[in-house]
Amino acid sequence: MASSNPAVIQTCGLSKRYRKVTALSEATLTVPQGRISALIGPNGAGKTTLLRLLAGLARPTGGEVAVLGGAPRQDPAFLAEIGFVAQEIPLYRRLSAEDHIGVGAHLNPRWDAASVRQRLKGLNIPLDQTVGTLSGGQRAQVALSLTLAKRPRLLLLDEPVAALDPLARRQFLAHLAEAVAGGGLTVVLSSHLLADLERVCDHLILLAASRVQLCGDIDTVLAEHQVLVGPRKDTTAIEKAHTLVQATHTARQSTLLIRVGGPVVDPAWEAADVGLEELVLGYMGQHAGPAFSHLTSVGEDQ
Amino acid sequence: MTWLVWRQHRNQTYLAAAALAAFAVLVLITGRQMASQYHSALTSCAASHTCGNLANTLILGTPVLSLLVTLTVVVPCLLGVFWGGPLVAREFETGTSQFAWMQSITRSRWLAVKVGWALLAAAAWGGAVSALVTWWSSPVNALNHQNFQPGQFDIQGIVPVGYALFAVALGIAAGTLLRRTLPALAVTIGVFTFLRLVIGQDLRSHYLTAVTTPFSFLHAPPSPKGSYWLVSGGVVGPAGQVANSHAHGGPGVSFGGVPVPIDNMPSACRVLVFQSPLKFGSCLAAHGYRGFITYQPASRYWAFQGIETGIFVLLAAALIAVTAIAVTRRDA
Amino acid sequence: MISFRLDGRSVVPPYLQIVQQVRQALRMGVLDVGDKLPTVREVVAATAVNPNTVLKAYRDLERDGLVEPRAGHGTFVVGRPSGPPPGTHSRLARSLAQWVRGAREAGLDDESIESLLRITLQAAADEEETA
Numbered sequence: 001m002a003s004s005n006p007a008v009i010q011t012c013g014l015s016k017r018y019r020k021v022t023a024l025s026e027a028t029l030t031v032p033q034g035r036i037s038a039l040i041g042p043n044g045a046g047k048t049t050l051l052r053l054l055a056g057l058a059r060p061t062g063g064e065v066a067v068l069g070g071a072p073r074q075d076p077a078f079l080a081e082i083g084f085v086a087q088e089i090p091l092y093r094r095l096s097a098e099d100h101i102g103v104g105a106h107l108n109p110r111w112d113a114a115s116v117r118q119r120l121k122g123l124n125i126p127l128d129q130t131v132g133t134l135s136g137g138q139r140a141q142v143a144l145s146l147t148l149a150k151r152p153r154l155l156l157l158d159e160p161v162a163a164l165d166p167l168a169r170r171q172f173l174a175h176l177a178e179a180v181a182g183g184g185l186t187v188v189l190s191s192h193l194l195a196d197l198e199r200v201c202d203h204l205i206l207l208a209a210s211r212v213q214l215c216g217d218i219d220t221v222l223a224e225h226q227v228l229v230g231p232r233k234d235t236t237a238i239e240k241a242h243t244l245v246q247a248t249h250t251a252r253q254s255t256l257l258i259r260v261g262g263p264v265v266d267p268a269w270e271a272a273d274v275g276l277e278e279l280v281l282g283y284m285g286q287h288a289g290p291a292f293s294h295l296t297s298v299g300e301d302q
Numbered sequence: 303m304t305w306l307v308w309r310q311h312r313n314q315t316y317l318a319a320a321a322l323a324a325f326a327v328l329v330l331i332t333g334r335q336m337a338s339q340y341h342s343a344l345t346s347c348a349a350s351h352t353c354g355n356l357a358n359t360l361i362l363g364t365p366v367l368s369l370l371v372t373l374t375v376v377v378p379c380l381l382g383v384f385w386g387g388p389l390v391a392r393e394f395e396t397g398t399s400q401f402a403w404m405q406s407i408t409r410s411r412w413l414a415v416k417v418g419w420a421l422l423a424a425a426a427w428g429g430a431v432s433a434l435v436t437w438w439s440s441p442v443n444a445l446n447h448q449n450f451q452p453g454q455f456d457i458q459g460i461v462p463v464g465y466a467l468f469a470v471a472l473g474i475a476a477g478t479l480l481r482r483t484l485p486a487l488a489v490t491i492g493v494f495t496f497l498r499l500v501i502g503q504d505l506r507s508h509y510l511t512a513v514t515t516p517f518s519f520l521h522a523p524p525s526p527k528g529s530y531w532l533v534s535g536g537v538v539g540p541a542g543q544v545a546n547s548h549a550h551g552g553p554g555v556s557f558g559g560v561p562v563p564i565d566n567m568p569s570a571c572r573v574l575v576f577q578s579p580l581k582f583g584s585c586l587a588a589h590g591y592r593g594f595i596t597y598q599p600a601s602r603y604w605a606f607q608g609i610e611t612g613i614f615v616l617l618a619a620a621l622i623a624v625t626a627i628a629v630t631r632r633d634a
Numbered sequence: 635m636i637s638f639r640l641d642g643r644s645v646v647p648p649y650l651q652i653v654q655q656v657r658q659a660l661r662m663g664v665l666d667v668g669d670k671l672p673t674v675r676e677v678v679a680a681t682a683v684n685p686n687t688v689l690k691a692y693r694d695l696e697r698d699g700l701v702e703p704r705a706g707h708g709t710f711v712v713g714r715p716s717g718p719p720p721g722t723h724s725r726l727a728r729s730l731a732q733w734v735r736g737a738r739e740a741g742l743d744d745e746s747i748e749s750l751l752r753i754t755l756q757a758a759a760d761e762e763e764t765a
Contacts, residue, residue, distance in 0.1 A: 036684055057400065058633040074630070080406035090397030092310065099309060106305045107405035150406070174682035181675040181685035199640065199648055202684045 008033045008154050008186040009054060013063035016049050022210055023049040026063065029205055029215040031188060036180055038197040038218075039190035040280055041207030047190040048087065050207065051156045054188070055084040068153055080109050083147035087158040089139050093132030097125065097142050101149070108150050116145040123171065137168030144172060148179050155179075157189040161196050173200045194280050204276075206283050213283040218276060225279055228256040228269040237266065246282040257282040303407060303415040311419075314384070318427060326434055328370075333438040336362050340441035362442050371438060374457050377431050378465035379494050381424050386473020387486040389420050390625070394481040413629045417622060420470055428466025432458060443529060450531035450603050452502055459607040464614035469494050471618035471625075478625045501613065507533045509609045510602055516594045519583035523558040523593060528600030535560035537567075540590040557583065560593050567591070635672055636665060640681050648683050652691035657715050660700065661723050671701060671709040 009031040016024040024046040031037050039047050052058040053065055056072030056079075065071060068081050091100060097120055105111045120127060125138045134142065140160055147155060157176075161169045177200050179185055188205070191197055204221055206214035214221055225245070228238065232254045235247060243259035257274065264271050274282075308315075343360050347353040363371075390413075393399035402412050436458040443449040449458055456462070472494055477486035512533050517523050523535065537544040537560075544566045554561050555575055564572055571585035598606065636659050640648050659665040672680075674688045692709055695701040702712040737747050 034686070052633070055404065057403065074408040074410065076406045076408060079404065079408070082404065084400070084404045086397060086400050088397045090399075090401045092398050092401070093396065095309065102309070103306050103402075104405060107303065107402070107407045109406055147404070170682050174679050177678040177682055177685055178675055181673075181678045181688075199642055199681075199683050199687075202686045 006033055007031065007066075008035075008068060009188070010066045011053075011063065012065075014050075014053060014060055014065050015062035016046075016053060016058060017061045024053070024207075025210045027207075027212045028063075029212050031186060031203060031205070033186050034180070034183075035203035035217075036177070036187045036189070036201045037203035037205055038194065038201035039188050039205045039207065040194055040197075041190075041192065042284060043192055045207040046210040047192075047207055048158055049210075050205075051084065051158050051188065051190060054154075055082055055156050057084070076109070080150060081153045083150055083152035083155040085140075085143045085147055085155075085157050085160060087162070089136075089143045089163075091131045091139060091143060094130050096128050096130055097134075098127040100131070100142065100146055101127075104146055104149055110151045112149045112151060116149045119145045119148075119175065135168075136163040137165060137172070140164060140168070140172055141175065144175060153184060153186065155185060155187045155189075157187065159190055159192075161189075161191065162193075169196060173197075176200065194277055198276055204280075206280060208284050208286075213286075214279075222274060222276060222279065224259055225274045226258055226260050226264070227272045227274050227278070228254075228258060228264060229272065230254055230266075230269040233268065238264075238269075246286050303412060304419065306402070307416055307419050315423070318423075322427060322430055325431065328367075329434045329438045332363065332367055333434075336438070337441050340445065357445055357447075360445060362445060371435055372453065372457065374431050374435050374462075375453070378424075378428055378462060378469040379491060381427060381466050382469025382473040382490045382494055383487050385420055385424060386470035387477050387490050388483050389416060389470075389474050389477060390629070391477030391481060391483040391486045394477075395483060410626065410630050413626060417471075417474060417625070420474065421467055421618070421622075424466040424470040425463050428462045429460075432460070432462035435462075447529040447600070450529045450598065450600060450606070452506075455506075455531075455606070456498075456502065459604070460611050461607055461614070464611035464618075465498065468497075468614040468618040468621075471621040475621040475625045475628075478628045497617070501610070505613075506606065506610060507531075507598065509606055510598065512596045512598055514594055514596045516592050519557065519586040519591060519593055523560050523595055526597055526599055529603060530600045531598040532559065533596045533598060535593065535595040537562055537586075538592050538594060539566075544591070557593060560595060562586075562593070635670065637672065638677055638681060640683055649687045649691040649694070652677075652688060653694050656691075656695055656700070660711065660714050661717065663721075663724075665711055667711050667713065669711045670707075671711070673708055 007030045009029070011030075012028050014024060014027040015022070027046075027050060039050065041047050049058065053060055054067050054072060056067075056074065068078070070078065072078065072082075092103075095103070097116075101113050101116050104116075105113055117127060120142065123138070123141055125134065125141060131139055131142055140163070144157075144160070155176075161172055164172060173196070176187060176189075180187060189197065189201075202218055204214060204216065204218050205212060216224075230253070232249055232252050235244060235254065235256060238244060238256060238258060242261040242264075244256060245259060246257040248255040256269075257279070340360070340362060343356060344353065347356050352359075390399070393402070399412075403409055439449065439454070439458060443454075443458075448454050456465075469490065473486060473490040476489040476493070477483060480486050480489065513526075515524055515526070516538065544563060554563050556562070557579070564575060567586065568589045568591075571582055571589060574582040574585050636655070638652050638655050640651050644651060646654070656665065656671070665671075671692065674685050674692070677683065677688045678685050692701060692703070696703065696709075698715075699713045700711065700715065701709050703709045734747065737750075742750070
């Protein structure tokens with residue numbers, strides 16, 4: 001059922017260059033409707049750039065991007081369908097949450113003020129206090145509630161839980177999941193940590209070195225990969241039939257992360273399912289070089 | 303959007319309104335005193351037939367008050383610094399522009415409403431201060447005929463409105479391009495002061511061709527009617543205009559307000575300079591030297607006000623256009 | 635109404651944890667035919683799990699004939715997992731508890747008890763296969 005959903009986000013060869021730096025390169029990805037997609041990647045991988053391109057806050061320097069069926073554009077009807085919360089959680093520090101509700105009511109065609117008040121009261125966040133005096137977690141909740149009050153069809157969140165303590169993080173994600181359960185909402189949220197998002201997300205976009213390494217439903221992506229453990233030997237036979245993502249060798253043993261291209265026939269290899277964290281680290285290690293080498297070369301000297 | 307603009311800026315609006323009200327009270331009270339002082343002086347001088355000399359005997363207002371009124375020349379710059387500079391830059395700094403831009407409102411509309419109200423407020427405050435100053439100065443203008451002079455010209459009439467619009471537009475544009483409030487303020491002060499000086503000192507006197515009137519050194523220089531603006535004066539000798547020697551450091555003397563370069567005068571006359579201005583004048587006239595004054599007649603006052611206001615309004619419009627392009631075309 | 639406890643560290647995927655907890659509740663008599671399961675929204679708000687995970691679990695339960703969604707009302711229990719009635723379970727649990735006490739007294743630690751249980755289960759399975 002889910003796979004036949006229309007795509008909310010569709011990009012093809014999407015690129016963004018700032019004067020000398022390539023922030024995003026040839027990104028091709030699809031996010032179907034109703035997904036909560038984890039946009040994962042190390043710092044500087046291009047997560048923020050991708051989100052800003054999707055929100056229409058930046059213009060691509062190459063490729064195509066379609067969000068909700070059209071290019072992101074300066075059009076009130078389009079903007080009404082999109083919610084974006086930047087990493088810094090921009091709010092008017094000297095205005096109260098209630099003031100922000102007023103702002104939203106004046107600037108949006110659809111506006112569910114009651115839901116914001118109810119939600120914030122439920123979290124014991126004062127409505128009449130200036131938001132500058134609230135904690136980071138409370139501000140994130142205010143920003144999320146305000147964004148959801150627009151009743152957007154696509155919600156883009158840049159590192160929304162990075163600054164939150166575990167309880168606030170849990171509340172935030174529960175709030176988010178509840179909104180998606182209401183139907184009609186698709187979410188992309190970025191993080192450099194997967195653990196936070198693993199249970200709430202059902203879709204994954206993995207960015208590393210400004211390129212998309214992986215994109216798809218988490219169940220599908222996991223099913224497409226396997227870990228092979230066996231005595232140390234030449235991997236050319238494996239590489240012929242499968243895509244080798246990452247190979248780790250000790251003196252006697254080889255551990256291979258592969259994207260499965262067919263059945264593994266060589267009985268020397270013991271095949272095992274791969275966990276999400278292992279998979280993500282495998283792809284990041286492949287591209288990130290020294291920063292992740294300590295994660296991929298464990299056991300090298302043993 | 304207007305609701306948001308008001309909610310964001312209402313405190314500074316109240317503050318500015320309070321400052322304006324305080325200034326208005328001061329100006330209205332002292333202005334009435336000054337007007338009645340002037341009228342009673344007129345009545346008494348008419349009785350004693352000494353009104354021709356009134357400008358030399360009557361001093362209107364106190365020095366402190368005159369200074370305060372003169373200082374209103376900085377009001378447009380203050381508006382540019384406190385209203386223009388932070389308007390967009392502050393939003394960029396705190397990221398609140400991104401909050402606004404993710405509501406169902408286009409960036410161009412967001413900017414249009416913010417800039418529109420800022421310019422309207424600038425015009426209102428600049429105009430109100432100018433109106434008060436103009437009214438307050440009317441007895442002084444009638445008495446001293448100085449309102450065309452640099453300094454007075456800049457704080458009366460409609461030019462302060464043009465300056466205020468320009469200063470606020472400059473602040474907005476600098477803030478948008480630099481994306482930071484403090485540098486925007488510095489640029490606003492610098493560019494505004496520079497342009498005001500350049501236009502006031504070098505450009506203004508050329509808006510319309512000045513009137514030149516020659517005179518003989520046997521008499522005092524002519525005094526055109528009303529609040530004229532004396533742009534320059536000098537000496538024409540038998541061989542044409544005499545260079546102004548004090549422009550390159552030579553000694554000069556003022557003949558009724560007209561500079562006379564001593565070094566370039568006939569040596570026979572030079573010795574008379576310190577003996578008697580009258581003899582010096584006769585000597586110059588005898589040697590074929592004549593003086594001239596170049597001035598803008600009082601009748602052109604409003605034309606000049608209009609031209610100068612127009613220049614600053616056009617500059618403001620250009621800056622707003624640049625701002626609009628930067629906000630809508632550039633990545634957020 | 636029951637609430638779900640989802641263990642992020644478990645090797646069992648979250649959707650399966652939900653399925654297992656519903657089955658367990660049915661077996662223990664905590665849930666009975668006609669009872670309503672929490673809505674997807676309620677589960678999600680309490681556990682911060684993806685809504686599709688809950689949907690998938692409920693679909694699994696529906697396919698097994700245990701629950702049935704009624705449009706606009708929620709998901710209701712319509713059947714029970716095959717097996718003995720709830721009473722049997724608690725009776726067996728009591729006798730197992732007694733057995734565990736005996737094993738402890740005999741000096742077995744938890745690891746030995748677990749491996750003994752596993753070996754016994756395996757042996758029983760082999761027996762059934764050959765039978």
